[in-house]
Amino acid sequence: MNGARELEHRVALVTGAGRNIGRAIALELAAGGAAIVVNVRSNKQEAEAVAHEIEAAGGRALPAVADVADPETIAAMVAAALARFSRLDYLVNNAAMRGEKRLEDMTYAEWRKVLDVTLDGAFHCTKACLPHLKSSGAGAIVNIGGLSAHAGSKHRAHVLTAKSGLVGFTRALAFDLAADNVTANCVAPGLVETARPKDFVEPQHHAIHHTLSGRRGSPQDIATIVRFFCGPGARFITGQTIHASGGAFLT
Amino acid sequence: MTTPFHLHDKVAVITGSSRGIGRAIAESMAALGAKVVISSRKLAACEEVVRDIEQRGGQATAVSCNISHKAEVEALVHKSRERFGAIDILVCNAAVNPVYGPLATLPDDAFDKVINANVKSTLWLCNLVIPEMAECGGGAVIIVSSIAGLRGSDRIGMYGISKAADFALVRNLAVEWGPRNIRVNALAPGLVKTDFARALWENEELLQRRNAQTPLRRIGLPEEIGPVAAFLASPAASFITGQIIVADGGITAGS
Numbered sequence: 001m002n003g004a005r006e007l008e009h010r011v012a013l014v015t016g017a018g019r020n021i022g023r024a025i026a027l028e029l030a031a032g033g034a035a036i037v038v039n040v041r042s043n044k045q046e047a048e049a050v051a052h053e054i055e056a057a058g059g060r061a062l063p064a065v066a067d068v069a070d071p072e073t074i075a076a077m078v079a080a081a082l083a084r085f086s087r088l089d090y091l092v093n094n095a096a097m098r099g100e101k102r103l104e105d106m107t108y109a110e111w112r113k114v115l116d117v118t119l120d121g122a123f124h125c126t127k128a129c130l131p132h133l134k135s136s137g138a139g140a141i142v143n144i145g146g147l148s149a150h151a152g153s154k155h156r157a158h159v160l161t162a163k164s165g166l167v168g169f170t171r172a173l174a175f176d177l178a179a180d181n182v183t184a185n186c187v188a189p190g191l192v193e194t195a196r197p198k199d200f201v202e203p204q205h206h207a208i209h210h211t212l213s214g215r216r217g218s219p220q221d222i223a224t225i226v227r228f229f230c231g232p233g234a235r236f237i238t239g240q241t242i243h244a245s246g247g248a249f250l251t
Numbered sequence: 252m253t254t255p256f257h258l259h260d261k262v263a264v265i266t267g268s269s270r271g272i273g274r275a276i277a278e279s280m281a282a283l284g285a286k287v288v289i290s291s292r293k294l295a296a297c298e299e300v301v302r303d304i305e306q307r308g309g310q311a312t313a314v315s316c317n318i319s320h321k322a323e324v325e326a327l328v329h330k331s332r333e334r335f336g337a338i339d340i341l342v343c344n345a346a347v348n349p350v351y352g353p354l355a356t357l358p359d360d361a362f363d364k365v366i367n368a369n370v371k372s373t374l375w376l377c378n379l380v381i382p383e384m385a386e387c388g389g390g391a392v393i394i395v396s397s398i399a400g401l402r403g404s405d406r407i408g409m410y411g412i413s414k415a416a417d418f419a420l421v422r423n424l425a426v427e428w429g430p431r432n433i434r435v436n437a438l439a440p441g442l443v444k445t446d447f448a449r450a451l452w453e454n455e456e457l458l459q460r461r462n463a464q465t466p467l468r469r470i471g472l473p474e475e476i477g478p479v480a481a482f483l484a485s486p487a488a489s490f491i492t493g494q495i496i497v498a499d500g501g502i503t504a505g506s
Contacts, residue, residue, distance in 0.1 A: 004254050006254075028255070031254070032254070171504045171505070174466050174501045174504045175466050175501065175504070175505060178466035178467045178468065178500075178501055179468065181467075189490075192490075211429070212425060212426060212429020212430060212492060212493070213429050213430060213432055213492075214430065217489075217490035218490075220255075221489050221490035222490070224255035224256075224486070224487035224488070224489070225487060225488065225490075225491070227255065227487065228256070228482045228487055228488075232478070233256075233279075233478030233479060233481070233482055234478070234479065234482075234498075235475060236441075236467070236471045236472075236475035236476070236479075236498045236499070236500055237479065237496075237497070237498045238466060238467060238500065238501040238504065239466065239501040239503075239504025239505075240496070240497050240504070242491065242494065242496060243491065243494050244488075244490040244491050245490065246429070246490050246492060247425050247426065247429050247492040247493040250422045250425065250426075250493040250494070
């Protein structure tokens with residue numbers, strides 16, 4: 001049962017946790033009682049702010065700067081996490097690159113960059129965390145996918161490919177890790193209200209999808225699902241992709 | 252402390268909840284603060300579940316209902332409202348599976364019986380409950396389907412057809428009622444150790460084959476399905492609608 005502190009004594013690593021959905025996931029898992037490794041790629045202040053917020057609420061957190069595309073910095077982060085918390089039960093592969101670009105204008109370097117972070121990053125983090133997740137006894141990996149990978153959209157070949165890859169990766173992990181009682185699932189958010197840079201231009205893919213209620217989701221809407229997947233109520237669910245898009249995509 | 256999984260004072264009607272998955276759903280929801288209506292054909296069996304929930308500090312009431320009879324379904328909704336007030340959560344869980352065997356020799360009356368009990372009755376319930384939910388500002392509907400609706404079978408084909416209909420029902424109701432803040436989702440368990448599925452897991456040879464095909468190497472327990480339904484009903488799932496949530500130890504992830 002998912003009680004008030006059902007993740008007590010557990011430790012979660014959340015990548016890309018400095019803001020928006022990643023930050024909401026970090027705060028939500030902390031509210032469930034887990035200690036959190038708050039990963040960011042470069043903005044140390046953001047990671048520290050999230051860690052402070054968790055600690056101020058009575059939780060435990062470790063800010064960690066590491067680029068998911070760089071296996072060496074990831075290994076160092078996982079070592080630091082183990083040194084601090086002695087265990088690792090959950091990995092949330094949330095770090096991702098977005099952007100829109102016409103296929104005609106997309107360079108190989110741009111394509112590679114998105115795949116390096118979103119897909120290869122999940123691979124590196126999973127590999128680095130694997131021995132610890134296996135010894136958890138009730139480990140969980142949650143990959144954050146995306147609506148576009150399922151519904152399709154223009155000018156996002158790199159993003160759609162990477163996020164679709166995460167769905168396959170999720171299924172593969174379900175099979176490879178089941179014997180060690182590690183579940184692997186994917187949450188596919190769509191149309192979530194997030195903080196954007198000042199010069200942010202609403203991308204075209206936002207205009208082609210519609211929620212049934214007309215309301216956009218909040219980062220919290222996604223975070224609570226991740227908390228459920230980590231907790232004791234979801235131990236028989238593995239290899240699944242759950243859409244949280246207000247019905248914008250019906251499986 | 253309030254969690255995103257709380258169901259404080261929500262009224263939940265769960266059909267087929269005297270045993271198995273339905274009972275586990277009722278227990279999960281009651282433990283999270285919901286007032287649950289326990290329902291099945293046998294009132295005495297329902298009352299036993301009610302006593303059990305009450306002993307653990309929960310709130311529950313028993314109403315007998317054969318979901319194949321419209322008058323009884325109407326009475327279930329009426330009595331539930333009378334005892335606990337407006338319904339916030341509807342779990343359509345009761346179903347029948349009277350035939351094992353190939354579709355080739357399926358009698359017409361078996362087809363009608365399964366479709367009536369598993370599909371038509373679910374729509375009755377939804378149409379009786381959802382409009383009031385909408386008037387009250389929203390609600391959550393969970394239709395307990397099965398992975399039998401996602402895959403083929405040489406034994407439970409008719410059941411699978413009725414369970415596949417659940418998925419279409421969920422999508423259509425989600426579209427119809429999404430603008431009124433009603434979320435409608437399907438929960439698709441794999442093989443779970445219940446009396447309902449006894450024929451499928453009691454045979455040791457079948458069970459071993461099944462376990463070998465399942466990534467988690469085991470069949471499920473009712474108490475592993477209850478919390479998933481409770482999650483879908485809770486604020487934690489506030490942005491999920493029109494979806495099929497599979498809880499099957501991973502067996503369909505491979506196909």
